Amino acid sequence: MISAMSETKSTLKVPPHSKESEMMVLGCMLTSVNSLNVAADMLSGADFYFTEHKTVFDILKEAYKKDRPVDVHLVCEELKRQEKLKEIGGAAFVTSLAQYAGTSAYIEEYCQVVRDKAVLRSMIQVAQNVERKALTEPDNVLDALDEAQKLFFQITQSAQSEIGVLLKEILSGVKSDSQQPYLKELQEKQERFQELGPQELGISGIPTHFTDLDKMVSGFHNSNLMILAGRPAMGKTALALNITENICFKNNIPVGVFSLEMSAEQLVHRMICSQAEVESDKIRTGSLNGMEFQRIVATVGQLENHTLIIDDQPGLKITDLRARARRMKESFNIGFLVIDYLQLISGSGSNRSGESRQVEISEISRMLKNLARELDIPILCLSQLSRRVEERAGHRPMMSDLRESGSIEQDSDLIFFLLRREYYDPNDKPGMAELIVAKNRHGAIGNVNMTYRKEIAQFANYSRLSPQEAVQIDQETEAAFSEFSP
Numbered sequence: 078m079i080s081a082m083s084e085t086k087s088t089l090k091v092p093p094h095s096k097e098s099e100m101m102v103l104g105c106m107l108t109s110v111n112s113l114n115v116a117a118d119m120l121s122g123a124d125f126y127f128t129e130h131k132t133v134f135d136i137l138k139e140a141y142k143k144d145r146p147v148d149v150h151l152v153c154e155e156l157k158r159q160e161k162l163k164e165i166g167g168a169a170f171v172t173s174l175a176q177y178a179g180t181s182a183y184i185e186e187y188c189q190v191v192r193d194k195a196v197l198r199s200m201i202q203v204a205q206n207v208e209r210k211a212l213t214e215p216d217n218v219l220d221a222l223d224e225a226q227k228l229f230f231q232i233t234q235s236a237q238s239e240i241g242v243l244l245k246e247i248l249s250g251v252k253s254d255s256q257q258p259y260l261k262e263l264q265e266k267q268e269r270f271q272e273l274g275p276q277e278l279g280i281s282g283i284p285t286h287f288t289d290l291d292k293m294v295s296g297f298h299n300s301n302l303m304i305l306a307g308r309p310a311m312g313k314t315a316l317a318l319n320i321t322e323n324i325c326f327k328n329n330i331p332v333g334v335f336s337l338e339m340s341a342e343q344l345v346h347r348m349i350c351s352q353a354e355v356e357s358d359k360i361r362t363g364s365l366n367g368m369e370f371q372r373i374v375a376t377v378g379q380l381e382n383h384t385l386i387i388d389d390q391p392g393l394k395i396t397d398l399r400a401r402a403r404r405m406k407e408s409f410n411i412g413f414l415v416i417d418y419l420q421l422i423s424g425s426g427s428n429r430s431g432e433s434r435q436v437e438i439s440e441i442s443r444m445l446k447n448l449a450r451e452l453d454i455p456i457l458c459l460s461q462l463s464r465r466v467e468e469r470a471g472h473r474p475m476m477s478d479l480r481e482s483g484s485i486e487q488d489s490d491l492i493f494f495l496l497r498r499e500y501y502d503p504n505d506k507p508g509m510a511e512l513i514v515a516k517n518r519h520g521a522i523g524n525v526n527m528t529y530r531k532e533i534a535q536f537a538n539y540s541r542l543s544p545q546e547a548v549q550i551d552q553e554t555e556a557a558f559s560e561f562s563p
Contacts, residue, residue: 092126092197092198092201093194093197093198093201094126094127094194094198095190095191095194096126096127098187098190098191098194099125099126099127099130099191100130100174100177101177101178101187102116102120102134102184102187102188102191103130103133103134103137103174103177104174104175104176104177104178105178105184105187106134106137106147107137107147107148107149107152107171107174107175107178108148108175108178109178109184110397110400110401111184111394111396111397111400111401112184113137113140113141113147114141114400114401114403114404115184115185115188115396115400116134116137116184116187116188117137117138117141117142118400118403118407119185119188119189119192120134120188120191120192121138122134122135122138123195124191124192124194124195125191125195126194126195126198128165129164129165129166129170132156132161132164132165133152133156133165133171133174136152136155136156136159137152140155141404141407142407144404144408148175149168149171149172149174149175152171153168153171156171196232199232200229200232203225203228203229203232206228207225207228210224210225250262266281280292280295280296281295281296281298282294282295282296282297282298282299282455283296283297283298283324283328283330283412283413283455284296284323284324284328285297285320285323285324286323286327287320287323287512287525287527287536287538288538289525289526289538289539290512290514290525293514293517293520293521293522293523293525294491294514294517294519294520294521295519295520297324297413297455297457298455298519299449299453299454299455300449300450300453300454300455301449301455301456301490301491301518301519302442302445302446302449302456302458302488302489302490302491303455303456303457303458303489303490303491303492303493304419304458304459304460304479304485304489304491304492304493305317305457305458305459305460305493305495306459306460306461306462306474306478306479306492306493306494306495307461307462307474307494307495307496308461308462308466308467308474308500309461310500311495311496311497311500312495312497312510312529312534312536313417313418313459313495314338314339314347314417314459315347315351315529315534315535315536316495316510316512316536317415317417317457317459318344318347318348318351318415318534319351319535319536320415320457321334321385321413321415322348322351322352324412324413325383325384325385325413326352326379326380326383329383330411330412330413331383331384331385331386331409331410331411331412331413332384332385332386332411332412332413332414332415333385333386333388333402333405333409333411333413333414333415334385334386334387334388334414334415334416334417335388335393335398335401335402335414335415335416335417336387336388336389336417337389337390337391337392337393337416337417337418337421337422338417338418338421339389339417340389341387341389344387344389345387346360346361347534348380349373349376349377349380350533350534350535351533351534351535352376352379352380353369353372353373353375353376354372354533354535355369355372355373355533356532356533357532357533357534358532360373384409384411386405386409386411388401388405391421392421392423393422393423394422394423394424395422395423395424395440395441395444395445396444398416398422399444399448402414402448402452403451403452406452406454411452411454412454413454413455413456413457414449414452414454414455414456414457415456415457415458415459416445416456416457416458416459417459418458418459418460418461419438419441419442419445419458419459419460419461419485420438420460420461422441423437424437424440424441435484438484438485439484442484442485442487442488442489443484443488445458445488446488446489460479460485462474462478462479462494463478463479465477465478466478472496472498472501473496473513474494474496474513474515475515476492476515476516479492486516489516490516490517490518490519491514491516491517491518492514492515492516493512493513493514493515494512494513494515495510495511495512495513496510496511496512496513497509497510497511497529498511508528508529508530509526509527509528509529509539510526510527510528510529510536511524511525511526511527512524512525512526512527513525525539526539527539528540
């Protein structure tokens with residue numbers, strides 16, 4: 078009799094779960110901001126098997142949504158406020174979770190284990206429902222079969238992303254980005270062109286307000302990874318900030334900036350110099366006249382009305398950067414992201430020490446491209462060029478000059494090179510800059526001329542004179558010099 082009972086107990090089936098993985102996830106979330114972002118994005122409370130784990134996770138995810146910090150004390154206080162602290166085992170239980178934290182670099186693997194167990198439990202639950210339905214011998218067997226297929230399909234939909242999109246779904250607007258039929262969208266574009274004229278032709282993305290650049294690349298488009306490369310002191314950061322200012326302040330689009338080289342205050346100083354058109358040294362020393370001070374006051378007032386998030390944490394890993402970017406999207410709905418710069422980002426840490434930096438850069442560029450598609454925003458990433466540019470006659474950059482990996486060339490949608498000839502020869506086109514569009518996966522390549530004011534770190538549109546204006550200037554110059562003729 079006793080043996081029969083023990084045999085019955087041993088055959089009892091427990092739903093699939095992993096208590097250790099659930100505790101690992103919660104422990105990492107309590108001790109690492111990156112883990113909090115990743116787990117909150119990948120999991121829901123329903124994925125946890127144990128009620129106390131679900132309760133703690135729900136509080137952590139709510140803190141993530143509201144962009145609040147978390148630790149053991151703050152979670153315990155929130156549990157106490159909700160009168161749930163005793164239910165889960167008190168502060169000692171939350172403390173034990175923090176001590177159970179594993180390596181945050183593997184947080185995605187921990188989350189995947191928890192997610193897989195949840196899917197298996199859903200399958201068992203659906204199978205049991207189907208079994209009970211079948212045992213009742215329903216009148217319409219085909220309806221019962223259809224209901225069973227529907228239940229399993231719902232699990233599939235939640236467990237994995239869509240396998241693809243039908244062409245007709247895009248053309249009809251059901252699965253298109255604009256949610257409009259293709260022909261209707263085309264008709265609206267045609268009407269808009271007729272209304273605004275040829276000056277707006279081709280600018281279908283986010284305008285940078287650099288006229289020649291917008292015409293060539295038709296603005297910055299969502300899901301694109303763009304590389305802006307150049308030698309040190311060429312002005313990459315200044316140009317990236319000018320583009321950021323135009324997109325954020327003129328288009329009123331929230332923008333995120335990862336500055337791994339300069340502090341947030343240094344970037345703000347540069348933006349104020351550019352927007353107020355006041356020299357950097359004057360702001361640093363305070364040697365301002367009344368007009369310059371008023372321009373700065375007006376600029377600061379304007380900047381405060383826009384959303385620009387600067388993350389100046391140095392030495393970020395690509396996994397940390399990706400998690401922080403997701404958080405920016407979740408909290409501020411950013412529409413454009415700038416990263417300064419690629420070579421200062423570390424890999425995920427999963428590579429072996431024997432592997433080269435080229436492999437690490439390949440991983441970083443691939444993850445940045447995936448991030449652009451995941452967030453559905455354009456990403457502009459700055460990059461250094463190798464010293465071969467200095468040795469080449471004319472110093473004109475090539476795509477093979479991108480440092481440390483050819484995968485940057487492969488993963489990016491657009492590649493820009495910045496060249497200021499006066500850097501090498503002060504008499505060679507002073508005040509001029511050339512932006513070379515070396516790769517454009519969706520359009521033309523070529524060169525864009527710009528002007529550069531070094532004292533305020535500002536790039537601007539290059540203004541071409543009409544023939545009449547050129548003749549007028551020549552006549553005025555000739556008249557001025559004629560006064561000094563013998």
